[in-house]
Amino acid sequence: MSLSAAFFAIIRRDLLLALRRRSEIANPLFFFVLVITLFPLGVGAKPHLLQAIAPGIIWVSALLAAMLSLDSLFRSDFDDGSLEQLLLSPHPPSLLVLGKVLAHWLVTGLPLLLIAPLLAVLLGMPSQSLGVLLLTLLLGTPVLSLLGAIGVALTVGLRRGGMLLSLLVLPLYVPVLIFASNAVEMASSGLPIDAQLNILMAMLCMALVLAPWPTVAALKMSLN
Amino acid sequence: MDKHTLQAQKLSCIRDDRLLFSSLDFTLHSQQVLLLEGKNGSGKTSLLRILCGFREPDAGSVQWCGEPISSNGQYRADMAYIGHLDGIKKELTVLENLQFALALAAQACAEADAIQAALARVQLAGFDDMPAQTLSAGQKRRLSLARLLLAPCPLWILDEPFTALDKQGIALSEQLMAEQCDRGGMIVLTSHHELNLPSTDVQRIRLS
Numbered sequence: 001m002s003l004s005a006a007f008f009a010i011i012r013r014d015l016l017l018a019l020r021r022r023s024e025i026a027n028p029l030f031f032f033v034l035v036i037t038l039f040p041l042g043v044g045a046k047p048h049l050l051q052a053i054a055p056g057i058i059w060v061s062a063l064l065a066a067m068l069s070l071d072s073l074f075r076s077d078f079d080d081g082s083l084e085q086l087l088l089s090p091h092p093p094s095l096l097v098l099g100k101v102l103a104h105w106l107v108t109g110l111p112l113l114l115i116a117p118l119l120a121v122l123l124g125m126p127s128q129s130l131g132v133l134l135l136t137l138l139l140g141t142p143v144l145s146l147l148g149a150i151g152v153a154l155t156v157g158l159r160r161g162g163m164l165l166s167l168l169v170l171p172l173y174v175p176v177l178i179f180a181s182n183a184v185e186m187a188s189s190g191l192p193i194d195a196q197l198n199i200l201m202a203m204l205c206m207a208l209v210l211a212p213w214p215t216v217a218a219l220k221m222s223l224n
Numbered sequence: 225m226d227k228h229t230l231q232a233q234k235l236s237c238i239r240d241d242r243l244l245f246s247s248l249d250f251t252l253h254s255q256q257v258l259l260l261e262g263k264n265g266s267g268k269t270s271l272l273r274i275l276c277g278f279r280e281p282d283a284g285s286v287q288w289c290g291e292p293i294s295s296n297g298q299y300r301a302d303m304a305y306i307g308h309l310d311g312i313k314k315e316l317t318v319l320e321n322l323q324f325a326l327a328l329a330a331q332a333c334a335e336a337d338a339i340q341a342a343l344a345r346v347q348l349a350g351f352d353d354m355p356a357q358t359l360s361a362g363q364k365r366r367l368s369l370a371r372l373l374l375a376p377c378p379l380w381i382l383d384e385p386f387t388a389l390d391k392q393g394i395a396l397s398e399q400l401m402a403e404q405c406d407r408g409g410m411i412v413l414t415s416h417h418e419l420n421l422p423s424t425d426v427q428r429i430r431l432s
Contacts, residue, residue: 002327005327006327006328009323009324009327009328010324010327010328013313013316013320013324016315016316016320017313017315017316020315020316021315076313079309080309080310080311080312080313080314081307081308081309081310081311081312082311082312082313084276084278084305084307084309084311085305085311085325085328086328087278088276088277088300088303088304088305089300089328089329090297090300090301090329091328096328220278223278224273224278224279
């Protein structure tokens with residue numbers, strides 16, 4: 001009982017904090033929108049080309065936006081000592097960390113999901129693949145947050161860990177990128193996509209269960 | 225409160241190839257205070273962090289009621305720590321900070337009453353709805369002291385608890401410490417301030 005109370009208390013606290021520092025929600029979202037709108041400007045008015053690479057563009061931008069927003073996951077808790085208190089709590093720290101990642105996804109991942117259909121239309125993506133795009137984002141972006149949490153837990157103690165973080169985390173994101181963008185591409189050609197979705201679901205389940213443990217271990221190392 | 229013991233055996237700590245302390249032994253019983261003294265950089269904070277379990281000692285072991293702290297699930301529920309960083313979220317109000325601390329502490333008690341009582345005790349009553357960032361440094365210290373009062377833990381580990389406190393605040397925290405010992409609790413602390421606890425059994429360890 002008190003465990004679930006602590007779990008929801010940490011989600012509630014992080015959402016409240018995000019609400020009080022709104023830029024944390026807005027920045028990754030603006031970044032996502034901006035990067036995607038850069039492509040039509042760079043590639044030029046070639047609707048067919050844009051349509052063909054749209055799944056890739058959206059997913060790569062989502063990946064970068066997710067990665068850039070990672071730093072805020074543990075940074076302020078590390079700086080003000082809340083992280084110490086969190087790890088000293090008698091509750092299992094992996095569950096508390098899972099709560100933090102969930103709150104972080106709600107703040108930075110979910111908005112991407114909401115705006116993605118609009119950007120997909122901007123790139124001329126056929127309407128039958130919009131649903132699939134949303135589904136892959138729904139399954140894929142939580143994996144990005146969960147895997148990224150491991151990387152950010154490792155680098156939170158470093159003063160300039162930003163570059164290192166991207167080197168650590170981006171390779172881990174590759175499988176998600178491959179299966180998710182492939183699913184969207186297949187869907188726009190009207191092919192079945194069950195296999196890709198199943199693999200994404202499996203990745204999400206694995207990440208949910210396995211990622212919090214190394215995250216806690218890395219946080220303990222960073223606090224040392 | 226039950227009887228507890230905190231025992232350290234042959235502790236040593238090496239930091240950046242420098243031996244901070246070695247073969248450190250102590251046993252702390254209920255109603256006792258352990259005061260760590262020593263100049264800056266002598267390893268006081270490192271010792272406290274070993275006692276918290278953040279750091280593994282390079283040799284030796286720490287035991288809580290006869291069991292090593294690393295495999296003792298009860299230890300984290302029995303211990304409260306206040307470090308250099310106060311663990312206060314400046315965007316949250318005083319009340320929200322304490323509510324969250326209470327949720328983390330896994331104590332099922334009458335929430336609102338406990339929080340109000342703790343706030344009144346540290347003379348922050350009426351500050352409930354103030355964002356923590358509007359508090360002064362001393363008031364923030366008092367707020368973190370209030371966290372200790374929410375859930376009665378047998379062991380307090382305090383790193384320089386008197387920093388930023390005014391005379392009144394120091395007297396108040398000494399009084400809280402005396403009460404903790406009277407309840408059967410124990411305290412490990414570092415301080416450069418002379419500790420004024422006349423009726424309490426204070427052990428001293430000087431690190432050099």
